[in-house]
Amino acid sequence: MLNDFVMELRDVRHASGLTQKDCARLLSISEDQYCAIERGLRDPELKEIIGLSIMFGKSFESLFGHMMDDVRANMAACLESLPPANKKWVHRDIRRQTIARIEEFLHSLNPIAHAS
Numbered sequence: 001m002l003n004d005f006v007m008e009l010r011d012v013r014h015a016s017g018l019t020q021k022d023c024a025r026l027l028s029i030s031e032d033q034y035c036a037i038e039r040g041l042r043d044p045e046l047k048e049i050i051g052l053s054i055m056f057g058k059s060f061e062s063l064f065g066h067m068m069d070d071v072r073a074n075m076a077a078c079l080e081s082l083p084p085a086n087k088k089w090v091h092r093d094i095r096r097q098t099i100a101r102i103e104e105f106l107h108s109l110n111p112i113a114h115a116s
Helices: 001-018 021-027 032-039 046-058 061-082 090-108
Strands: none
Touching: 001 032, 001 046, 001 061, 021 032, 032 046, 032 061, 061 090
């Protein structure tokens, strides 16, 4: 997945005619920081993600879908390890509904990976 991101980022940069130095300057980061992003050695920060989307006219998901996949997988794993709600906690029903909504959302995105 990361390799797809790296290749896509290189491809859109080449197609745009911008250099790595141009991209770094437009993102207000060092050229080394940009190169690390493009090589997959560093995940871009939120401001950089927004900047890349603007520079290359690409949607967030088209450039950073791999990150979303990683977050989804991590969240699905973490949901399984949540402790039960304290019976005295006033918001336990709302918590249960929120957890169910998150599980449903994750399942709808990738039913095969989250099937029990």
